[in-house]
Amino acid sequence: MPFLQVEGAQLYWKREGRDDAPALVLLNSIGTDMDLWHAVLPLLRDRFAILRLDTRGHGASTAEPGDVSLARLADDVLAVAGAAGLAGFSLAGVSLGGMIGMELALRAPERLEKLALVCTSATMDAAAWRDRVTKVRGEGMAAIADLAMGRFLSDAAEPAIRESVRRQLIAMDAEGYAACAAAIRDMDLADRIAGIAAPPLVVTGTRDTSTPFEGHGEHLLARIPGARHVALDAAHLAPLEAPVALAQALTTFLES
Numbered sequence: 001m002p003f004l005q006v007e008g009a010q011l012y013w014k015r016e017g018r019d020d021a022p023a024l025v026l027l028n029s030i031g032t033d034m035d036l037w038h039a040v041l042p043l044l045r046d047r048f049a050i051l052r053l054d055t056r057g058h059g060a061s062t063a064e065p066g067d068v069s070l071a072r073l074a075d076d077v078l079a080v081a082g083a084a085g086l087a088g089f090s091l092a093g094v095s096l097g098g099m100i101g102m103e104l105a106l107r108a109p110e111r112l113e114k115l116a117l118v119c120t121s122a123t124m125d126a127a128a129w130r131d132r133v134t135k136v137r138g139e140g141m142a143a144i145a146d147l148a149m150g151r152f153l154s155d156a157a158e159p160a161i162r163e164s165v166r167r168q169l170i171a172m173d174a175e176g177y178a179a180c181a182a183a184i185r186d187m188d189l190a191d192r193i194a195g196i197a198a199p200p201l202v203v204t205g206t207r208d209t210s211t212p213f214e215g216h217g218e219h220l221l222a223r224i225p226g227a228r229h230v231a232l233d234a235a236h237l238a239p240l241e242a243p244v245a246l247a248q249a250l251t252t253f254l255e256s
Contacts (some may be wrong), residue, residue, distance in 0.1 A: 002014065002015075002083070002084075003060075004079060004080055004083045006056075006075070006076055006079050007072075008056070008063060008064045008066075008068070008072075009056035009057070009062060009063040009076065010061060010062045011053055011054065011056060011061045011076055011079070011080055012034075012053065012054045012059060012060035012061045013051060013052065013054075013080045013083070013084060014034065014051070014052050014053070015049070015050065015051055015084055016041065016045055016050045016051075016052070017044065017045040017046070017047070017048050017049050017050040018046065018047070018048065018049055019049055020049075021047060021048050021049045022047075022048055022049065022089075022090065022113075022254065023048065023049045023050075023081075023086045023088065023089035024044065024048040024049065024050050024051070024089060024090050024092065024250075024254065025050075025051045025052075025086070025089050025091045025092070026040075026051070026052045026091075026092055026093075026097075027055065027077065027091065027094065027096075027097025027098070027100055027101060028052075028054065028055055028058065028059075028093075028094060028096075028097055029094045029095035029096050029097055029119075029152075029236070029237065030055075030058075030095060030096040030177065030180050030181060030184065031058075031148055031152070031168075031169050031177060032058070032094075032165065032169075032237070033054045033055075033058050033059025033060070033168070034052035034053060034054050034059060035059075035168075036094060036237065036239050036240065037052060037239050038239075039239060039240065039243035040239050040243045040247050040250075043243070043244065043247035043248075043251075044247055047251060047254075047255070048254070049086070051080070051081060051084050051086060051089070053076075053080045055073065055076070056068065056073065056076055056176065056180070057172075057173055057175065057176020057177065057179050057180060058173075058176055058177075058180070059172075061176075062176075063175070063176050065175045065179075066179060067133075067178075067179055067182035067186075068179045068182065068183050069183055069186060070099055070100060070103040070183045070186075071103060071107065072183075073096075073100045073183055074103040074107050074108075077091075077100060077104055078104065078107075078108055078111060081111070087111070088110075088111055088112070089111065089112065090112070090113045090114040090116070090198075091104065091105075091114075091115055091116065092115075092116035092118060092250055093116070093117065093120065094118045094119055094120065094236075094238065094239060095119055095120050095210070095211065095236060095237075096120075096180055096183070097120070098117040098118055098119070098120025098121075099120055099121070099122070099183075099184065099187055099189065101116075101120075102115070102120075102122060102189050102193055102196060103187075103189065105196045105197070106192055106195055106196060109197045109198065112198040113199075114199045114201070114253065114254055115196065115198040115199070115200045115201070116200075116201040116203060116249075116253060116254075117200060117201065117202050117203065117220060118203040118238055118246070119203065119204065119205050119208050119210070119234075119236050119237070119238050120216075120220075121216035121217075121220070122187075122189035122190045122193050122219060122220060123189070123190040123216070123219060124184055124185075124187070126185050126186075129181055129184050129185035130185050132144055132147075132181050133178045133181045133182050133185060136174050136177055137174065137175070137178045140174050141169060141170050141171075141172060141174050141177060142170055145166060149162070149166055149169070150209075151209055151210040151235075152165060152235065152236050152237050153165065153235050153236070153237055153241065154207040154234070154235035154241065156207070156235075156241065157235070157240065157241055165237070165240070190219070190223075193223045193224050194223050194224065194225065196224050196225070197225075200220070200225075200226065200227040200228070201227070201228050201229075201230065201249070201250075201253040202217050202220045202221050202224075202227050202229045202230075203229075203231075203232060203238065203246065203249060204216070204217035204230075204232070205231070205233075205234040205235050205236060205238050205241070205242070206232065207233065207234060207235040207241075208235050208236045208238075209235070209236070210236040211236065213231065217229065228253065230253075232245045232246060232249070233245070234246075
């Protein structure tokens with residue numbers, strides 16, 4: 001299995017799809033790992049050279065204790081893309097993955113071709129995330145599991161998917177979650193995203209209560225030049241609730 005050692009972490013990554021196709025990096029949300037994209041992969045493999053990685057402190061990626069920043073997480077993605085042989089690539093990120101994507105677009109515009117922002121935001125309630133960091137570090141992952149699950153999936157999600165996501169969430173490293181939650185708490189994207197040069201797609205979920213269109217998706221569309229919008233019948237983890245519709249939206253956007 002490919003691992004890359006970077007400052008403060010060891011990152012797990014995986015290449016799939018066609019080597020001669022356009023490169024696409026897929027990033028997970030906080031509290032999940034690269035398997036978030038599992039149901040979407042069969043619909044993308046024949047069209048793209050796909051790179052997935054577990055965000056530090058998530059899945060098989062490890063991390064040293066302490067807060068991290070979006071800048072550090074964006075540098076992680078750039079380092080893994082380099083190790084995988086991808087000079088330029090498009091990126092699709094869910095939630096935290098989309099936040100990392102926006103930071104990467106501002107830090108390394110020459111590397112990014114297109115940017116798909118899935119159920120994400122440039123502005124979150126810093127006080128709420130400060131409380132979540134404290135709670136996870138003090139009481140563990142079970143203390144925020146009900147809150148997170150209530151936002152991750154809608155009542156329409158299959159029970160097996162819901163149970164799998166919850167099991168993974170509770171089992172993950174609390175310090176890894178808290179570190180990335182601190183990156184969300186401290187992000188400063190809202191007044192900077194007008195500088196994103198990569199063509200953007202904003203994907204929102206009509207059942208997403210964490211980053212709905214109102215106050216989140218609409219802000220991205222208003223601030224990022226040339227942004228297009230697609231709404232899916234899904235909650236926050238759209239790759240799990242609407243994999244076919246999401247794959248179609250991504251393919252249409254990336255191949256246009």
